[in-house]
């Protein structure tokens with residue numbers, strides 16, 4: 414059986430797109446970057462921590478456990494999820510009129526071992542006015558989202574250009590997920 418170790422409804426929805434049978438595990442791991450970790454190493458490590466938490470919860474080595482982590486990165490700074498409206502507005506002001514990186518890593522634990530895959534996308538935001546930022550924060554959409562925005566929501570109107578994986582920005586890069594599952598399950 415395949416398990417998705419994730420609380421994110423977006424990840425479940427995306428994995429369903431691949432037409433696979435899976436169940437969801439409710440996991441929660443601390444997400445704290447070690448200063449020595451590069452942004453990508455950090456995202457990969459958190460994805461692995463989530464998969465291991467899923468395995469512990471299942472308590473069996475026979476299952477397939479998939480987990481992912483997604484972060485927005487600008488000037489080597491990792492933007493987590495905004496804690497409040499002020500933090501969300503500050504993140505969006507930083508992203509305005511710039512190109513940032515979205516890093517999504519997957520970690521798949523199988524009966525025979527583990528594999529990681531990462532996917533990096535570049536997202537260019539148009540220049541946002543403070544009124545636009547205020548109105549967007551008031552929708553509540555930034556909460557629970559890396560970088561304080563959802564490309565699948567109203568922030569679609571801010572995205573001038575995307576170079577990479579739309580599903581990766583949303584939280585689960587589907588091409589890489591399918592490839593990872595194929596490479597391990599044969």
Ligand SMILES: Cc1cn([C@H]2C[C@H](O)[C@@H](COP(=O)(O)OP(=O)(O)OP(=O)(O)O)O2)c(=O)[nH]c1=O
Nearest residue numbers: 419420421482483558559562563564582583584
């Ligand atoms: C940039 C961006 C992020 N996000 C979301 C995806 C992730 O849910 C979230 C990043 O936080 P994550 O820590 O990767 O995931 P999570 O805590 O929501 O879920 P879990 O750890 O249980 O799997 O941001 C969007 O939905 N749209 C976007 O455009």
